[in-house]
Amino acid sequence: MGGVKPRWVLIAWTIACATAVAIVDTPGTAAVKFWGTIWIGPALALLVWWRSSAEVREARARRVGSVGRRPPLGRRLRKSLLNVHTLRGALGIAAVLVVWQIAQPLGFPIIKRIPPLSEVVTRFFADNGLFWRPKYWNGWVVSLVRIFSGFVLALIVGVPQGLAWGISRRFKAISFPVFEIFRPIPPLAFLPAAIYLMPTSELSIIFVIFLGAYFTIVINTINGVYNLDKSLQRAALSLGARRSDIFWKIIFPGTLPSIITGATVGMGITWMVLVAAEMIAGRSGIGFLTWESYTGGDIPQVVVGMVSMGIGGAICSAIIWRLGGNLMPWRKLF
């Protein structure tokens, strides 16, 4: 199997769908339907194709040969969920929840005004609470789709641009100053212009999210190229590598750690930007619901929104760390 690699097809398909969603203005539920019906089928098929391809099977066979047989799924799950690290993490979260709950009765300064945990939970599950409203769950999907679209676009544009700037001094000299002038402008300051310029409000939100991640990714990528050990490129040249080999086999994998760092930081920024963008330009999404709850004077529900965003952001970061670890197996070993 020389030419087409299933994982690239999968990535291309996902990107195409994200772009389609961004261009066609899709209000909440329609977006959910889109991803649920159009994207998921081919994506799963591609995933199966990828995992069963010769390349993956060979790699797995080699790994088994050197390390021993993989333990069964149940034991692996138990091992990754019930270890001392997750228990410590749970302990930390529990401590914060306890402080939150007792802050009001004990009259801690400032945080005593936050509605206690029990009140927020009650509000969440109340008859007209967010838990029972499709609007809330649609909001999750809509917000995640926006983040994903903006973030993937930022990767598509930012990584090649950072690599090009890192490699070519001439290209950087021409275009980097322009970038540096745009970079200090906060993404949210672009929002009015984006709403005016973009054909759909959905697109303007995605654009602003894109900007949030884009600058960080570019800067980290350039820096990654600059920090590469020069002797590695020299060694590759001596071994007969062509320019394309140097790029794909040396510069790109060598820059990957910096790209992942940039992506992680950028992902955090996209969540910050999301809320504000949804408050101003959106009619749906978790950020919009939070703002709506605030204008309605429903403070416990505001806290529900905040916690939702926190959880969403943490999940996204965890996914990036995990993907980063899979892309850089040589780094797991430290």
Place this chain on the structure above:
Amino acid sequence: MSAAKLEGRVECRHVAKTFGEEWARQIVVQDASFVIEEGELNVLIGPSGCGKSTLISLIAGYEEPTAGEITIDGVRVQGPGRDRLVVFQETALFPWMTSVENVMFGPTVRGTNPREARREAAALLEKVGLKGFEDKYPSQLSGGMQRRCELARALINQPKIMLMDEPFRGLDAMTRELMQEYLLRLFEESRHTILFVTSELEEAIFLADRLLILSAKPTSVKHILDIDLPRPRDFHILTSPRYAELKQEALEALYQEAVKAFSKGSKAAYDLVEAFGKRSSVS
């Protein structure tokens, strides 16, 4: 390998290299003329910071000489090529490739079938004593293993000449001695032309057929010593009277060089005189 015609004769004619702008010119190599004989283990020795690495870069083709000419078997050096491979001071294994992927890098980028290249690389890794470590990443290997892996990565390309820039620096004393013996065994088997750079005199004499002694900056080759110790060698040679004689001879040459530079008022030369003065009084 042994049947192949010996080649890899390097000739440097009046080579010079300067760095920096005109108003702050730094002359690193000046009028260096010497020959690296094919099929021999040539060792370049000189104090640290004397421009040895620059000479290696010039021969490897990473940098161009400001003046003069370097030829390999009569062909002028223009840019890096796989006929002369460099084993670097610090390890230059690619961290994102396993050891076998590192070794097969050369053949693969030149279009050899990956499966075949992998087989060849695994065989070579076995030869350098890394069987069972094919799928480990460099960070999982010890210092000595990394150097051996790097040797294998160079050897698989059957270079005319191996340029080794202080390859054993930073290894502990034990590993270093083992690696020296190991390199000797490889060399005595294959008779590749080797240019080995070091700042350790014991290492230099132990390994060398020819010892090229460099002057302090600006660098040029001032003395060439033929090391006529019998091959194959092992560490017993270190206690032979001929070894002591050669060492004394080399020390004197280095010492002269240092005194000359010292009289020109160089701080580096002062350190040199002190260091080599101490050494010769010990032996």
